[in-house]
């Protein structure tokens with residue numbers, strides 16, 4: 001997993017477009033989205049407030065972190081943001097990526113529009129499910145028109161509530177999104193398991209991604225808490241077409257090979273997950289030969 005923050009990845013509003021690329025055997029896509037409402041102004045030029053669907057700040061700050069209250073985007077500013085995504089997609093293709101993954105998950109800007117716990121707008125981008133999903137679907141449409149539907153994927157986490165970005169009816173939200181996405185014939189939908197909900201690690205879950213998996217017409221990717229065995233089981237049981245790995249891939253640069261050989265895995269180190277060091281915690285985990 002490689003995170004890229006570059007000068008090309010700035011929106012017109014000066015906010016960084018966070019790009020996360022995932023190494024894959026055949027298809028290399030770049031994931032981008034805007035980490036807005038829960039950001040600190042120091043990342044924005046001139047200390048501007050991060051933009052969001054709302055101007056409500058996060059109510060219970062994360063320990064050791066202070067977030068600048070967001071600025072609610074005006075309705076007339078939204079087309080510019082949609083266009084930023086279109087330009088970013090074009091840039092990604094020109095830079096040589098095979099495709100892009102739109103980041104509509106985990107409390108990023110798109111997620112903040114979709115979730116009713118955050119979005120308190122009264123314009124055509126707030127209120128009903130259709131209105132809350134309008135922003136994300138406008139972005140999908142703009143990118144599909146720009147680079148072609150076969151190069152576009154999207155990441156969604158309807159059940160997850162990171163950074164207080166939760167929804168009162170995640171299944172309705174997930175279903176509305178996948179059914180709407182069917183119209184654009186995008187390459188894939190990547191969805192995060194309900195078990196990734198904060199504080200739910202040890203809870204038995206009645207919620208599942210299966211309704212969305214069944215309703216989506218194209219490749220469905222699942223993520224969140226998978227290991228080799230559970231991933232293989234998910235594919236065998238047709239719960240998804242692809243399984244994405246986060247922490248295990250971070251700690252094992254040769255994860256596909258290790259899975260193939262059923263070799264032991266390096267443990268990940270939580271302490272170095274979000275370091276600012278370009279190497280420590282990112283590219284310093286050993287390959288299989290180095291550990292033998």
Ligand SMILES: Cc1cc2nc3c(=O)[nH]c(=O)nc-3n(C[C@H](O)[C@H](O)[C@H](O)COP(=O)(O)O)c2cc1C
Nearest residue numbers: 020105106223224225226244245246247248273274
């Ligand atoms: C260091 C680190 C950075 C991450 N950054 C992001 C991110 O920017 N956006 C996102 O949606 N998920 C991010 N995640 C979450 C992963 O993409 C993945 O959904 C999560 O780790 C659950 O999958 P896993 O159980 O296979 O690790 C990050 C995870 C880690 C460990």
